[in-house]
Amino acid sequence: KAGVTQTPRYLIKTRGQQVTLSCSPISGHRSVSWYQQTPGQGLQFLFEYFSETQRNKGNFPGRFSGRQFSNSRSEMNVSTLELGDSALYLCASSLVTGTTDTQYFGPGTRLTVL
Amino acid sequence: ILNVEQSPQSLHVQEGDSTNFTCSFPSSNFYALHWYRWETAKSPEALFVMTLNGDEKKKGRISATLNTKEGYSYLYIKGSQPEDSATYLCAFMARGGEAAGNKLTFGGGTRVLVKP
Numbered sequence: 001k002a003g004v005t006q007t008p009r010y011l012i013k014t015r016g017q018q019v020t021l022s023c024s025p026i027s028g029h030r031s032v033s034w035y036q037q038t039p040g041q042g043l044q045f046l047f048e049y050f051s052e053t054q055r056n057k058g059n060f061p062g063r064f065s066g067r068q069f070s071n072s073r074s075e076m077n078v079s080t081l082e083l084g085d086s087a088l089y090l091c092a093s094s095l096v097t098g099t100t101d102t103q104y105f106g107p108g109t110r111l112t113v114l
Numbered sequence: 115i116l117n118v119e120q121s122p123q124s125l126h127v128q129e130g131d132s133t134n135f136t137c138s139f140p141s142s143n144f145y146a147l148h149w150y151r152w153e154t155a156k157s158p159e160a161l162f163v164m165t166l167n168g169d170e171k172k173k174g175r176i177s178a179t180l181n182t183k184e185g186y187s188y189l190y191i192k193g194s195q196p197e198d199s200a201t202y203l204c205a206f207m208a209r210g211g212e213a214a215g216n217k218l219t220f221g222g223g224t225r226v227l228v229k230p
Contacts, residue, residue: 003157033216043203043220055215090158098212100146100165105158 002027004093004106012112018079021109025072025093031055032074033103034066037088046089049074050097078111086113116140118206120221127194127228134190135224137204141185145209148218149178149189153200161189161202194228201225 005024013019025032033056034046045058049068066076072093078085088110092103119138127133139147149161162171167182175192191198205218 031216033218035218035220042222043205043218045217045219048215048217050212050215055212056217058217092216092218094216097215098210100163100207102160102163103148103216103218104160105150107155107157 004091004104006089006091006106006109008109009107010110010112012114013081014114015081015083017081018077019081019111020075020077021089021111023074023076023091023093023106025074025091026104029093029095029104030072031094031097031103032068032072033092033094034074034076035090035092036060037090037108038086043090046076048097055097081113083113085111087111116206116208116219118204118219118221120202120204120224122224123222124225124227127191127198127226129194129196129228129230131194132190132192133194133226134188135202135226137187137189137221139185139187139204139206139219139221140208141183143208143210144182144185144206145214146207147180147187148205148207149187150203150205151176151200152203152223158203189224191226194226196228196230199226199228 031050033048068074150158152158164180169180201223
């Protein structure tokens, strides 16, 4: 069974640009969550999508947005990039939402903003 | 704001020795505690999902215990091997069903280095 995949793995952008990251969950999983990992803040929850609906949102500005498609693949978008957005972005998938199902993480996308 | 803390931040262990470290979390509104192992350049690997007070889970040489009343969990590594070198993360999940969703609040991690 294929794991969670994320594309691209590495990305370099400049301030003010926007970026779209993609996450393909494990087949059959309907929940996709996104996390940002920075050295100073650790892993922080961005948002979760389940059945194409945003279920939950972390404490991030509106520049961070996402969506989920009918095949459960998810994208997150960051507009007007700032230097502080440089981070590792991880997504995690699970079968459903709000249960104790294991959440499986992808390898992440490393975003560098210059 | 939920506070999930792990201690120590890092530890060095001699190969063959056993070790343990702590995750502290809010004792109220507890639903589940997840443990992950994260090796450099890899995806975080799920170790355990713990839900019941007094739970003990084991995977090979790694085990974990849970005390939801006092808000802590211990992770133990028995007979540490160099391949156990990784960052171990705990993550708190609050009760709330579909309304709370799958949000995990992570601790800062314990970085374990096993020296041959």
